[in-house]
Amino acid sequence: MTTATSAVLQPAPSYRDVPPIEAVATPSTPKTEPARRQAALTLEHISLSFGGIAALGDVSFAVELGEIRAIIGPNGAGKSSLLNVISGIYRPDHGHIGLAGRDFRQVPASKLATLGVARTFQNLALFSGLDVLGNVLMGRAALRHAGFIGQILGLGQARREDKDARERAERMVDFLDLQPVRNRPVATLPYGLQKRVELARALVAEPRILLLDEPMAGMTAAEKTEIAEVIRKAQRQFDLTIVMIEHDIGMVMDLSDRVVVLDHGRLIADGTPQAVQADQAVIDAYLGVAHDDRDGA
Numbered sequence: 001m002t003t004a005t006s007a008v009l010q011p012a013p014s015y016r017d018v019p020p021i022e023a024v025a026t027p028s029t030p031k032t033e034p035a036r037r038q039a040a041l042t043l044e045h046i047s048l049s050f051g052g053i054a055a056l057g058d059v060s061f062a063v064e065l066g067e068i069r070a071i072i073g074p075n076g077a078g079k080s081s082l083l084n085v086i087s088g089i090y091r092p093d094h095g096h097i098g099l100a101g102r103d104f105r106q107v108p109a110s111k112l113a114t115l116g117v118a119r120t121f122q123n124l125a126l127f128s129g130l131d132v133l134g135n136v137l138m139g140r141a142a143l144r145h146a147g148f149i150g151q152i153l154g155l156g157q158a159r160r161e162d163k164d165a166r167e168r169a170e171r172m173v174d175f176l177d178l179q180p181v182r183n184r185p186v187a188t189l190p191y192g193l194q195k196r197v198e199l200a201r202a203l204v205a206e207p208r209i210l211l212l213d214e215p216m217a218g219m220t221a222a223e224k225t226e227i228a229e230v231i232r233k234a235q236r237q238f239d240l241t242i243v244m245i246e247h248d249i250g251m252v253m254d255l256s257d258r259v260v261v262l263d264h265g266r267l268i269a270d271g272t273p274q275a276v277q278a279d280q281a282v283i284d285a286y287l288g289v290a291h292d293d294r295d296g297a
């Protein structure tokens with residue numbers, strides 16, 4: 001936390017006229033409160049354990065349309081578990097996830113793309129044998145309607161989808177300034193560019209919600225600044241709601257509209273970057289100060 005004190009905060013983006021996703025009515029997102037924007041994602045009383053280990057305990061918060069929301073916390077706080085709950089990899093023991101106007105006990109991971117959600121991974125999950133364009137094209141695969149046989153035989157619908165996917169992938173390669181390396185096998189690219197390819201692959205699915213798992217991990221300071229600019233640009237261009245786990249607190253404070261802080265699987269703060277970095281419970285969590293009221297978590 002102490003590294004964040006010099007961070008320059010960006011103003012929250014103004015409300016954009018995006019098609020509304022019907023908010024799931026929860027105590028934390030009352031539809032009657034006019035000052036609140038609509039929720040893109042709600043988590044209600046999420047608990048998850050692995051054997052005897054409580055990874056998440058009664059976590060609730062709402063992410064508003066168009067915001068960049070960071071999830072931070074010390075190692076083992078439950079950040080990845082939470083992202084895996086949101087993306088349907090884990091079914092929580094308790095709680096609900098509100099997404100795309102629907103309420104889930106477990107988000108159907110196989111339908112994530114059609115629910116308007118795309119994600120990147122902490123460790124790169126690229127197809128190392130494919131070139132940049134090929135990897136970006138894979139981001140359209142889950143949205144294709146033509147069946148396997150149609151694709152093999154190159155039938156009408158499959159051909160049209162192919163052409164459409166290629167055009168969209170080319171546009172995304174342009175958008176992320178990857179044109180000079182579009183035919184390079186991804187494995188030959190520097191790490192920062194590979195992370196950019198992963199972002200392009202997520203964005204080409206045209207998500208409304210983008211989940212980023214440590215988008216700056218392993219990057220140099222220059223690469224971090226570059227990717228932060230790319231994230232901002234994508235958020236504005238595509239009216240995205242972004243939920244991001246990131247360890248670089250300076251970058252988090254710079255990029256986020258709001259920040260959720262987890263510690264020992266519990267939500268200990270949810271607020272603006274300024275509020276969160278001044279919160280005593282957050283400072284204590286990062287300094288490893290024990291609290292009696294967390295012992296039961």
Ligand SMILES: Nc1ncnc2c1ncn2[C@@H]1O[C@H](COP(=O)(O)OP(=O)(O)OP(=O)(O)O)[C@@H](O)[C@H]1O
Nearest residue numbers: 050053054055073074075076077078079080081082
């Ligand atoms: N698949 C799993 N099996 C058993 N325990 C797990 C599993 N995944 C997470 N845990 C445990 O749940 C707790 C939360 O882990 P999680 O990875 O979600 O934390 P994190 O905040 O993402 O940590 P880090 O910052 O180190 O990535 C930890 O105690 C971890 O050991």
